[in-house]
Amino acid sequence: MGFNGLLQLLFLPLIVATTTALALLIRARRRSLNFLQGPPTPSTLLGFEWELRRVRSLQSFEVAWSKQYGTAYKLPGCYGEDILSVSDPRALQHIFHKGAYRFKKPGDVQHFSNHIFGPGIVTAQAENHQRQRKILNPAFSVAQIRRFASVFLTSAKSLIMKWQGELEANGGKVADVDTVKWLPNMTLDALGASIFEYQFGALDGKESSELCDIIRDLFLDSRNPTPLKMLRGASFRFLPRFMERILDAFPTKEDKRFARWLRRSQSVAGELVKMRGDGSDEKDNDLMGVVSRALYANSPEKHLSTEEALSQMATIIFAGHETSASSLNWVLYELAKHPEDQQKVFQEINALRNGTGNNGEISPKELDSLVYLNAAIKESLRLHPIVPELFREAIIDEVIPLEYPVIDASGSVLSEIPVVKGQRIFADITTYNRLKQVWGEDAEIWNPDRFVDSKMHTTLGVFGNLMTFSGGIRGCIGWRFA
């Protein structure tokens, strides 16, 4: 072992441990939200964060806390940090719509994002993000997405044939269909074939690509983190860049999986971009078209570096496939639990198909006329947001206004929350989507009718007044696609 190797082995971990402890100590002393109410912490080091991760699927804590403390309260975080939890619509407007770049993604989110997506649109901040978003936007326009309808139809038909195959193999009797296994394969194939003209072969199984196998196992080492792993992840909130790099020299199993995914997807993206040439056809507004054009663009505001360009594939595949599949799963689950609504959706689709005069094929435009189907989809997205919370950090001192005032720790009414630079914010999407003040007394139960002829008094998010796709300039670019 050379000198450098020895140095890494002996000294660096020591330096990292000492400086981390120091940085965390300093940080922990900055308790900025003492004036707010909130649940008591079950652990000095882990706060409530580990508990929340473990019971994630139950969504039980946050909704109950919002009933007790209101739509803004103090949540105990790792290393004794106070986190501001918000589900108040005006506060969310302020953070995501009005001041999006004043509330950046925090260090740990950035660190994760950089490892899994590279420097693509999800990772980019401020003016870098603005530039990338402007370049990519045309690839997600209504016109562009409508062109993909036939690809979606083909993927859906392949899936149905698979299910019919399973049914026949079961002697025509009703068999269990494992939608959780099948739907991600369908959305992966649909994304690949439409946006990248790339065949993942996920539904086929037999001829699946290497990328497909990597993405399937991407999170094998990420579920159920140990407290130590949780603390390691949380330390990226506070560490300076140079220490992040030192920690990165000791990659975890998870880091290695992410690195393999990023490397491989960038290499496939490189091949796809090569096939497109310089993207000089201005009409070529699909993703690979706009990315290729940006690679060769001379003006800085239209240009993407090679790494930025090649990272968009990892970004879009990751951001789009599992999210869409899980959302679709929830729609099917809710319709299965509510057969009377399933019947309404079925009849609505049948009526349209019988009236199309187009062999029963429904055009993308006609999909919008399926009022009850669209209401059922929105209701499912409301109750089951796949991204249940988003984290942000104030980059300057701010005052966040509230639509629904809260009672502070001294019993006074607060209609705005002052926060200091560096304040971590937990934007609680699950709770906002279930707020009685916004959705009515039946907010916690399934009722697609609320979307049939409702007039909402708040406007938040990119779709249906929901926060499921987030909102503002960092809202989901692929919501129409989804």
Ligand code: HEM
């Ligand atoms: C039901 C399915 C989906 C849900 C619930 C969803 C949700 C979200 C949310 C909550 C964000 C904000 C993330 C943040 O601020 O950190 C987001 C961003 C994003 N989504 Fe989606 N998404 C879905 C489908 C898709 C699809 C199909 C695509 C691409 C085809 C996509 C591409 C993206 C991208 C690129 C961003 C980053 C946008 C930016 O930072 O400017 N998403 N999505």
